[in-house]
Amino acid sequence: MTSSDVDHHRLGKPDQDGNAVRERLLGAALQLFARKGFESASVRELTEAAKVTRPTLYYHFGSKEGLYLELVERLCATVEDSILHSLVPQGTARVRLRSFVLKILDSIIEDAGNQRFFFVISLDPRRNNLSSFHERMRNFIAAVVELLLEEGAEKGEFEIEDVKWITKVILALVDSFIYNQIFLAYPKSYRDETEKMLDVLLDQIAL
Secondary structure: OOOHHHHHHOOOOOOOHHHHHHHHHHHHHHHHHHOOOOOOHHHHHHHHHHOOHHHHHHHHHOHHHHHHHHHHHHHHHHHHHHHHHOOOOOOOOOHHHHHHHHHHHHHHOOOHHHHHHHHHOOOOOOOHHHHHHHHHHHHHHHHHHHHHHHHHOOOOEEOOOHHHHHHHHHHHHHHHHHHHHOOOOOOOOOHHHHHHHHHHHHHHHEE
């Protein structure tokens, strides 16, 4: 047995088991942070929920904050992946834009775990974490919306003087929907109202 084998054995986990431990910690953290918030969830509670030791948490994530930031990164990646997969490859620019925005709204309604973690991030007292997350999501969504609006204008479907302004209006609809779902627990029927507002906006720019 080589020294590297000894070190690997001392850490006690082959890569596959190490991944399973990471997933347990991330799953436990999602539940605890969503229920108690970052500040109130203790390292002891996290390790007990994941059935691991404190050194194991530190080995994989460095700290409680490292675990939290990994969850934020995963949520960003999940949302971005969902956004990319929500793009309809065919149809008019209006159909594709409408479908894109509505699928974002549906993802907020349907994924309770992500919805709770959105809430935790929004209440994070360290404003830099919230600002970074919010800016990343908005920029990602805005890039796709602008692309579809420009495509519609080029094909003669839309008449738009200021693409960025229309993009900001659509982002405001999405932001309002997320806020009302997470903080005010609006009924799912509010999704229909948001859909109508989106249709009114698209009617205004349609040729």
